[in-house]
Amino acid sequence: MKWCSKDLDMYLQASEYVDTAIVPLIPITWGSQKKNVILKGEFPLILSEEIERQLKGRVFLFPAITYLVSERDEEILKRISALTSELENEGMPYPVFITSDARWTGAEVLGDRLVNIPPVPLEHMDEEYQREIVSEQVKHILQIVTKKWQNTF
Amino acid sequence: MANKDEVSRRQFLNYTLTGVGGFMAAGMLLPMVRFAIDPIMKQGAGQDMVAVVEEGKITEEPQRFTFKVNQKDGWYESEVTQAAWVFKDKNGDIVALSPICKHLGCTVDWGTDPSHPNQFYCPCHGGRYTKDGTNVKGTPPLAPLDVYKKEVKDGKLYLGQAEPQ
Structure with missing residues (x-):
């Protein structure tokens, strides 16, 4: 389900079936690194949308948590864990944070809720190959997500 | 005068x-x-049949094929990638099923549930469908998978709109 009122109505009808929030973590800067930083945002967004398409009935795709590259880790993690606990209290026990920013590898607060995918520059590939790469990565993330779901439903 | x-x-x-x-x-x-x-x-013209795959590639085992459809919604036009599970049934007739689960709209997969290798399986809530798309009783879905309108022309399979069975 997407972050729109039509899908929220669908959620309210079937909230007992939805327990997973997909939240992309996207860095922002307009400094000299912008090309690199945009790449780190583009890829996780594409993947998140594709995962939402495949698992529409059980996940809710959230707007990305964005942060400035210059922002301090503690500040960002504080915001993320505030969201995590809110989700857990409100019937979303499985938040999944999707990022291509290597900054979060090993962040303890995120633990196994973090899915870190190395960014792939899709811009110069032909479409067939792009789709192959995306579907390969999506398959990988699906495995991680469905593993969390084991023995529920 | x-x-x-x-x-x-x-x-x-x-x-x-x-x-x-x-x-x-x-x-x-x-x-x-x-x-x-x-x-x-x-x-009306935007909802044409789209060539998906050569007839020879279709097997008795369901395979997933993707194809692009121009979706026209009044004034707004966009290209959408759709998928279909295509196979030949016992009589050799081609069947093209929509992969969208009738429960809450996830994408179903063929044979991914180890205990039911010959069924469509929805990873979200364990919904199952038999090979012809009929929903298995006792699992969440309440209707069979949609079927694409199909047509074979010049050895190619063309698919149109998905319709409820």
Whole structure:
């Protein structure tokens, strides 16, 4: 389900079936690194949308948590864990944070809720190959997500 | 005195002016009307059948094929990638099922549930469908998978809209 009122109505009808929030973590800067930083945002967004398409009935795709590259880790993690606990209290026990920013590898607060995918520059590939790469990565993330779901439903 | 059948100058001018005025008004209005209703008139053509795969590649085991559809929603046009599970049934007829689960719209997969290798399986809530798309009782879905309108032409399979069984 997407972050729109039509899908929220669908959620309210079937909230007992939805327990997973997909939240992309996207860095922002307009400094000299912008090309690199945009790449780190583009890829996780594409993947998140594709995962939402495949698992529409059980996940809710959230707007990305964005942060400035210059922002301090503690500040960002504080915001993320505030969201995590809110989700857990409100019937979303499985938040999944999707990022291509290597900054979060090993962040303890995120633990196994973090899915870190190395960014792939899709811009110069032909479409067939792009789709192959995306579907390969999506398959990988699906495995991680469905593993969390084991023995529920 | 003017004859009964004769047209007076006043009448003649009236007729000509109305005629010319009418042509001018029509000339201005028609293109506007065309602009306004054009997308609606074209909509039917946008929902054409799309070539998906050569007939020879279709097996008895369901395979997943993707194809692109131009979706026209009134004035808004976009290209959407759709998928279909395609296979031949016992009689050799081609069946093309929509992969969208009828429960809450996830994408179903063929044979991914180890305990039911010959069924479609929805990873979200364990919904299952038999090979012909019928929903298995006791699992969440309440309706069979949608079936694509299909057509074989020049050795290629063409698919149209997905329709409920």
